[in-house]
Amino acid sequence: HSLSCNVLFAEFDDAADLLAANPDAMTISIDEPVEIPKNQHSHLQEPGREEDDELLGTNDSDKTELLAGQKKSAPFWTFDYYQTFFDVDTYQVLDRIKGSVFPVPGKNFVRLYIRSNPDLYGPFWICATLVFTVAVSGNLSNFFIHLGKPTYHYVPEFRKVSIAATTIYAYAWLVPLALWGFLMWRNSKVMNIVSYSFLEIVCVYGYSLFIYIPTAILWIIPQEVVRWVLMIFSLCLSGSVLVMTFWPAVRDDNRRVALVTVGTIVLLHALLSVGCLAYFFDAPEVEVPAPIIPAQNGTVITKSQ
Numbered sequence: 466h467s468l469s470c471n472v473l474f475a476e477f478d479d480a481a482d483l484l485a486a487n488p489d490a491m492t493i494s495i496d497e498p499v500e501i502p503k504n505q506h507s508h509l510q511e512p513g514r515e516e517d518d519e520l521l522g523t524n525d526s527d528k529t530e531l532l533a534g535q536k537k538s539a540p541f542w543t544f545d546y547y548q549t550f551f552d553v554d555t556y557q558v559l560d561r562i563k564g565s566v567f568p569v570p571g572k573n574f575v576r577l578y579i580r581s582n583p584d585l586y587g588p589f590w591i592c593a594t595l596v597f598t599v600a601v602s603g604n605l606s607n608f609f610i611h612l613g614k615p616t617y618h619y620v621p622e623f624r625k626v627s628i629a630a631t632t633i634y635a636y637a638w639l640v641p642l643a644l645w646g647f648l649m650w651r652n653s654k655v656m657n658i659v660s661y662s663f664l665e666i667v668c669v670y671g672y673s674l675f676i677y678i679p680t681a682i683l684w685i686i687p688q689e690v691v692r693w694v695l696m697i698f699s700l701c702l703s704g705s706v707l708v709m710t711f712w713p714a715v716r717d718d719n720r721r722v723a724l725v726t727v728g729t730i731v732l733l734h735a736l737l738s739v740g741c742l743a744y745f746f747d748a749p750e751v752e753v754p755a756p757i758i759p760a761q762n763g764t765v766i767t768k769s770q
Contacts, residue, residue, distance in 0.1 A: 550585040550664065558587045565672040565706050574672075574710045575665050583664040588671020592637050595674055598681045599633075600626040603745030606685045625745060636737050637674065641666040644711070647726070651718055659714040669710050673703040677738070684746050692742060700738045704731050 561578045568574070603625055611617040645663040652660040661669075680699040684692050707730050715723040 550583070553582060553584040553586050557582065557584075561587055561668075561672050562591075562675050565675055566702065568702065568706045568709060570709070572709070573713060574669055574706055575661060578672075579665050579668045583662070583668050585664070585667065585671075588637060588667055588674075591671050591675050591678070592633050595678050595681065596626065596629045596633050598678050599629045599741055599745050602681045602685050606687065606746050609685065610687050629741075629745065632737070632740070633674070636733070637670050638667065640733055641670050644730070648714060651715070651722070655718050661711075661714060669707065673706045673734075676703050677741070681741070684742065692746060696738050696742050700735055704734050707731070707734060 564574060564578045569577075604621055607622075608619050611619075641663065645661070645666050648660045676699045680695050683695050686692065708727055711730060712723075712727055715726050717723075718726075
């Protein structure tokens with residue numbers, strides 16, 4: 466005990482010497498915990514904007530976005546910079562696919578799934594899978610429609626793969642680029658416009674196309690009514706993801722501009738759906754040559770159909 470008391474008295478003497486040298490110094494007791502004040506951000510909310518806060522995100526989601534942006538600090542000309550865009554696991558991709566197939570009303574797809582870690586892995590492979598699914602299903606549909614006809618000879622149309630790739634990848638990249646530029650332009654004019662990043666918009670469009678993969682497989686069914694019902698159903702699901710994502714970003718803009726923007730998004734999405742169904746699954750009429758009937762006098766008579 467005498468040794469510990471000597472050490473304790475020595476500490477008190479050192480503290481006394483420090484206080485004598487600097488009387489204004491602040492002392493903290495070890496036994497009493499220091500309570501760190503929390504920063505409370507209070508702001509006045511307009512009536513009826515609680516739903517807007519839920520759609521457009523909270524302070525926590527903004528912090529998550531900033532932390533996510535810190536991971537992409539590598540120069541854009543290095544491989545590490547682009548590697549971060551593919552840094553996702555299977556569970557994240559499946560969760561985002563599920564969110565695009567089963568959209569939840571009142572939930573923003575970017576804030577709920579994408580903003581923490583936007584990726585290009587899912588959109589790239591979804592588009593690649595959709596390209597081959599549409600091309601192969603279109604060839605199979607044409608084959609099954611004319612199966613059993615003696616005058617029909619099946620020839621695979623490999624050009625449909627290149628046409629499908631050009632159409633789908635152009636839509637998944639050029640449309641988000643145009644939309645991103647439009648949102649940036651409107652953001653410079655209207656302060657309340659929410660501007661998504663280009664990568665986030667590409668993610669939304671890429672994952673929204675997933676529903677067309679099983680739809681394209683079902684389009685093999687040679688029934689026009691079934692095909693159009695499937696197309697409308699898929700268009701409603703994927704289109705609702707786009708509308709619920711981009712409507713909160715433009716609704717504070719001019720009413721007419723906001724409606725035209727959302728209408729253009731839906732129209733371009735519908736053109737892609739109708740175009741794929743009409744071009745790749747439209748059964749061309751097979752021209753059957755007219756039978757040649759030889760006449761008795763040596764002339765040849767062609768029997769018209």
